[in-house]
Amino acid sequence: MRVSRLMLVTLRDDPAEAEIPSHKLLLRAGYIRRVGSGIYAYLPLLWRVLRKVSAIVREELNATGALETLLPQLQPAELWQRSGRWAGYTAGEGIMFHLEDRQGRELGLGPTHEEVITALAADLLRSYRQLPVNLYQIQTKFRDEIRPRFGLMRGREFIMKDAYSFHADEACLRQTYAAMDGAYRRIFSRCGLRAVAVEADSGAIGGSASQEFMVTAEAGEDLILASGDGRYAANQERAVSLPAEGLPLPGGIRAGGSGEELSTPGQRSIEELCAAHGFDASQLVKVLLLLARFEDGLRQPLLVSLRGDQELNEVKLANAVSARLSAAHGALLGIDPLTAELLRSEGLSLDLTSISTGSV
RNA sequence: CGGGAUGUAGCGCAGCUUGGUAGCGCACUUCGUUCGGGACGAAGGGGCCGCAGGUUCGAAUCCUGUCAUCCCGACCA
Known part of the structure; x- marks a missing residue:
């Protein structure tokens, strides 16, 4: 087809709304147009590209024996209430677009499809002889991101390939997992991308x-x-590491930890304490007060102690807290610093006058 | 939600300080010339100056409010 018939509209200048190269180029070359915050129209040229990428994904997944399917975007709340994720995804993360239909039934636009696929599996799979099954789809997903940005990088509506497999035993699961690993590597390589597999938080x-x-x-x-x-790679939320060796305390009364009262007026951070008393950050313990909110209304104060030179990994904390309390109290909706204002708004009382509200 | 910035033609921007008939480049239209890697000339069209109030004889410009967008942060199965 002639380029003149492609409805190809290009721009000579970078649009002010675009910051990163991919966003600028996609706009300037006439591949995408923004329709709303985090919502883009895929213009004819981009759709051709997307179909070619999809074709690669289909070929590689089909080659492993995976079955393509197409699941609904609109999903009944009931499915998500059964899995215990409705509250967490709507009230907590708030990442799920949700609405009521004219009968007053609650529905959500799928940010992911585990609920639907497991309901179907429960319905259709009657015998271990039917396993393993690996279903995938190339489907539009909706996630109400708090800050959509960078064009297609973090949009609220986007196309995703997702796959779900079912197995009778762990050996079979591992086999499929390995097959997926190989398929993904080939997909990236055929697309001309150098991808690194890293351990991540689940x-x-x-x-x-x-x-x-x-x-x-x-x-x-x-x-x-x-x-x-190169033998270990993980993202920041997951990565484990050995802490740097702490500096031993100098001799004298501090050495045995036997107690020496320090006067710390106005010193609200580890940095200020170190500066005032000649400590190294690794010689102090920082204490954080947080408040975890749960689905059933529980407000659980948390006290976290860390070596002074370390920082709290909130994902790891959320996982630990959730593992301990979610069974009894439902989804963890969030963890916030326990500030004086939060105490007031929650109607709790605690003497916080001497506790720093600054960041740590 | 907190912090910062910006809204003027399809895109990029000037004009706002100091109120007085809305401009530039690109793009677009027509005619002519040119023609193997983003052509040239001439003539044109296009604006609720984000929106709503206010001040003023008069507001793109000053004041108040509001909406939207972008950036940083929180968040990201």
Whole structure:
């Protein structure tokens, strides 16, 4: 077809709304147009590209024996209430668009499809002889991101390939997992992308393993950490590391930890304490007060102690808290610093006059 | 939600300080010339100056409110 018939509208200048190269180029070359915040029209040229990418994904997944399907975007709340994720995804994360139909039934636009696929599996799978089954779809997903940005990088409506497999035993699961791993590597390679598989957090809902295939880029949205020999890579939420050796305390009364009262007026951070008393950050313990909110209304204060030179990984904390309390109290909706204002608004009381409300 | 910035033609921007008939480049239309890697000339069209109030004889410009967008942060199964 002639280019003149492609409805190809290009721009000579970078649109002011675009910041990163991919966003600027997609706009300027006439591939996408923004329709709303985090919502884009895929113009004819981009749709051709997307179909070619989809074709690669289909070929590689079909080759592993996976079956393509297409699941509904609109999903009844009941499915999500049964899995215990409705409250967490609507009230907590708020990532799920939800609405009521004219009969007053609650529905959500699918940010993911585990609920639908497991309901179908329960309905259709009657015998272990039917296993394993691996179903996938290439489907529009909706996630009400708190801050859509960077064009297609973090949109609220986007196309995703998702696959779900069912197995009779763990050996079979591992086999499929390995097949998926190989398929993903081939997909990225055929698309001309160099991807790194990293260990990732599998979320509060659980799961024993999670890998993410990352393509490194300046404009990336995550930080991955890798060991020098390349044998370990994980994203920031998941990565484990050995803490740097702490500095031993100097001799004298502080050495035995036997107690020496320090006067710390106005010193509200580890940095200020170190500056005032000649400590190294690793010689102090920082104490954080937080308040966890649960689905059933429970407000659970948390006290977290960390070595002074370390920082709290909120994802790891959320996972730990969730593992301990979610069974009894439902989804963890959020964890906030326990400030004086929060105490007031929650109607709790605690003497916080001497506790720092600054960041740590 | 907190912090910062910006809304003027399809895109990029000037004009606002100091109120007085809305401009530039690109794009678009017509005619002519040109013609193997983003052509040239001439003539044109296009604006609720984000929106709503207010001040004023008069508001793109000053004041108040509001909406939207972008950036940083929180968040990201």
